[in-house]
Amino acid sequence: MSKELNSKVPTGQLKDLWTAHKDHIGLVNPANRRNIDIIVVGTGLAGGSASASLAEMGYNVKAFCFQDSPRRAHSIAAQGGINAAKNYQNDGDSVYRLFYDTEKGGDYRSREENTYRLAEVSANIIDQCVAQGVPFAREYGGLLDNRSFGGVQVSRTFYAKGQTGQQLLLGAYSAMNRQIAKGKITMYNRHEMLELVVVDGKARGIIARNLVTGKLERHSAHAVVLGTGGYGNVFFLSTNAMGSNASAAWRAHKKGAYFANPCYTQIHPTCIPRSGDYQSKLTLMSESLRNDGRIWVPKNMEDAVAIREGRLKPTDIKPEDRDYYLERRYPAFGNLVPRDVASRAAKERCDAGYGVNKTGEAVYLDFSSAIMRYGKEQANLHHEYDASDDRIRELGEKIVEAKYGNLFQMYEKIVDQNPYKTPMMIYPAVHYTMGGLWVDYNLMTTIDGCYCIGEANFSDHGANRLGASALMQGLADGYFVLPYTIGDYLQHEIRTGKISTETPEFDEAEKNVKERLEFFINNKGTKSVDHFHRLLGKIMWDNVGMARNEAGLKEAIVEIKRIREEFYKDVFVPGEMNEMNPELEKATRVADFMELAELFAVDALHRTESCGGHFREESQTEEGEALRDDKNFAYVAAWEWTGNPGEAVLHKEKLEFKGIELKQRSYK
């Protein structure tokens, strides 16, 4: 049964919407909250903060994660920082400016009311986290320090060295721990949600597999919240953690939740290039490095070839023979252009033959100018006015080390080269998915009582996310938005009573999961799950990656179907169902990726414009920049499952802009 999209955006002035909405939204009184159960799947920044807040309000929370502890959710790996419109640096920042940057950065493809709300609650996040004991970086005066991130001209990013995600997640984890100790959160570690249970059109529970015993479990609740992260691993290689998957969202999709903008993927410009076929994942080098690193390739083809063949070193290339292509093409933003722009520019240079490693897929990120600049500053501060170059370099390296020490260390461990002495090599990699389950202003999907928060939903970043905004969104959703908006739905549930798991709907859901698992165990094919995942990843990267065109997308759709068929015919999953079985876990995740991939390509094919991270070669300006088509595509594409990913039905949520004027993005 098809459902019309209703974004439930309140009417009124953009800047007053959220306050007014909070004032008028339905509430559940504290005594009744005790009788209401909420399942939260995911303990990343979104799920963790939501679990803690909902439990604190008095609801009974059951939280799930597939890792052995909530503290290990993928959010832990975020490096660079979190944005907030605090204007501590007095550089003209404001809620409006953060909203504006996010909307523009997303190439005008997000719902402006959501984005505005995000900007509005951002400042509170920092207050909250500091109160929780999150040790953000500070200046000598004891106040919080900021840095700037790509795509903006103010310094509004708060950070904890290169471990911002870790510190924020540990903050949310500690808030969870407090509620776990009180018995308000029941934590299910090493559990994986494999199905959503819908009763009379309402989300009423999940089927989860205990990953230690292999047993299937039924869990019921009055509402189900999915904070299960992004689906970047559909590309096999990405910066996501190995276990990151789309299954929870995909299962909800197949039960009626529309999937929005699946093709909006962020390819991050600064990752460590791949080194061989055995590569299992890619490692991000935080974007914050672009504050001080300058990106270049050789100007002359002979030099590029000589470098690839090992006859020249990067430090042999004279400054005038280097092409600082971002500074050349985008003088206003230089190395700090948004991610999509920086990634495509790197690809353009490498495709033209200027790549600097053996595979030809790498550019330099060079800190020598910054080291000398900081060194000079330090020498002056120490009154060493005639310091030698070596001394200046030494002083400068110290500053760079203080800022990025752990990132440099990480790079050296992987690549075995010292980035203080020779430039880093970087190349774009899949990093984040802006698409996700469609949600209304209250963060509810098209299934009543099924909410979606964090990277798993589609809501705030349009076609491209700005750096340091995912952490902001995850915590905004979990700490400040969902705890209010969920009341609007739950106010009608106070008389429902406990939800039974002994119903035909739970029977049916469990039976389906069991059959799926049995299929894999009994299939006895000849190839591993990873074999098929790699095949899928390759076609996605080649045809549905940084640049897309009609022919390539059509080919991808055919190929994905073929790989999927082969997967079901020939996959081999060793071991049993009723035991710990990591291969079986992978199999169900990859099976869902195989379907999602097709919808992803279908979405990319239908959107013939370029916008943000979605670059259609057919739609570009003369200078090769992304060209939007606002007349035909200023909408959110929300896909409805009808039994087959290729036959999903498209619903459009028209995007209207009152707070901002649509312009072709320019960072020149």
Added chain:
Amino acid sequence: MKLTLKVWRQKNSDDKGKIETYNVDNISEHMSFLEMMDVLNEQLIAEGKEPVAFDHDCREGICGMCSMFINGEPHGPGKGITTCQLHMRSFNDGDTIYIEPFRSRGFPVIKDLIVDRSAFDRIQQAGGYISINTSGNTIDANATPIPKDDADKAFDAATCIGCGACVATCKNSSAMLFISAKVSQLALLPQGKVEAKERVLAMVEQMDKEGFGNCSNTGACEVECPKGISLENIARLNREFLDASITSDK
């Protein structure tokens, strides 16, 4: 390179478990240790056998999920790294490598190289937090300046990834370094001082309950800690604990 792997295999927590020997070939020095394990597992699957179960997720040294006792050291040779950050260039062609799970009373084996570290969660639940509601109605973040030095020290302590290498390497299976990291982080910040006494007492009590041993100051934990959590934190924990034991009314 060619390697001989001696790997601990244990079907489940009831199984006794034993070392099995495997040979792998064509291992590149640029591979990470876990990528080498992937190669082994692909090989086992191709032979129709069960792959070796091991914990891992981020593969970049931050989630704390990977473990493994490699040639007698948690996270293998090399300082300041986790198993996922260990690269095969640390080994030589023809080497024999022993791969076992982290061992401690507090960390029972679940399967092969996977252990149960939930005791760490329970210790954190005992008091590893600041009791503040998540309403957002707190004071402005810059209302309380914190000396940079304290903030930096708190940060250094807070970088613990909860991997358990400190416990695995300790002859007493002590979890003191892990606990001291949290206690120090919060004790160094004005926001955390309020509950400092209750916190340290509760966390240490839980540690004892979980069966972790006492600290006899051998310092092995600091050496093996992938995040360089310093023994200074244990000293601070001891001071906090002593102070709290004397003055607390509990």
